[in-house]
Amino acid sequence: MSTTGSWLGSPACTPQPGTPRRRPHRIDIHYTLPSAPATIPAPMPAATDQARICSAAVAARVAAARAAARAAARPWRLNAGASLAALRAQLARMPAGWFAPLRHLTAVGALTARGETHVLRLAFTIADLAGHGMPTPGDLAEAIWLRTGTGPRPSGPERRRD
Numbered sequence: 207m208s209t210t211g212s213w214l215g216s217p218a219c220t221p222q223p224g225t226p227r228r229r230p231h232r233i234d235i236h237y238t239l240p241s242a243p244a245t246i247p248a249p250m251p252a253a254t255d256q257a258r259i260c261s262a263a264v265a266a267r268v269a270a271a272r273a274a275a276r277a278a279a280r281p282w283r284l285n286a287g288a289s290l291a292a293l294r295a296q297l298a299r300m301p302a303g304w305f306a307p308l309r310h311l312t313a314v315g316a317l318t319a320r321g322e323t324h325v326l327r328l329a330f331t332i333a334d335l336a337g338h339g340m341p342t343p344g345d346l347a348e349a350i351w352l353r354t355g356t357g358p359r360p361s362g363p364e365r366r367r368d
Contacts (some may be wrong), residue, residue, distance in 0.1 A: 235328065235352045271334035278339060285330045290319060293326040297340070304343045307350060307357070316354065325349045 275285070280296060282288040297305065308325060311317040317325065329341035329349035338345060348360040 267335060270337075274337065275334045285327045285334070288327055288330070290323040290326070293323065293330070297326070300340060304346060308346060311350065311354065311356070316356070321353065325353045328352060
């Protein structure tokens with residue numbers, strides 16, 4: 207049995223032997239990268255001390271986000287394991303208008319209930335990384351954009367990850 211051309215529907219993407227296959231419905235972020243330049247760029251330099259510092263900063267930020275998520279006493283251990291009902295229950299006290307774009311996408315069929323769940327999980331993850339106790343409208347807009355590519359790309363100081 208050949209594995210070429212069957213992984214995520216791409217003929218150029220073949221998993222390494224022993225690598226579990228991922229199913230497209232388990233991928234929360236659907237982002238299309240810009241095309242590669244026509245010329246081949248110079249090889250990347252070896253990792254520098256600055257790159258190692260950046261990696262350490264990202265690791266510390268992720269650890270802080272996980273600690274904050276645990277402290278929030280949510281009924282789920284990981285955002286990836288949260289059900290749609292649990293996510294909605296956590297967000298029930300938030301202003302209804304914040305979630306109008308998500309409800310609209312679901313109502314018109316642009317997102318299924320599963321897609322809505324993925325967007326909300328992603329919004330909670332973005333909020334955790336930003337240090338927000340609960341997702342903000344900006345966190346939700348970014349999650350919708352990362353999942354669907356629709357709407358303007360969220361920007362501004364609250365979206366910067368410096």
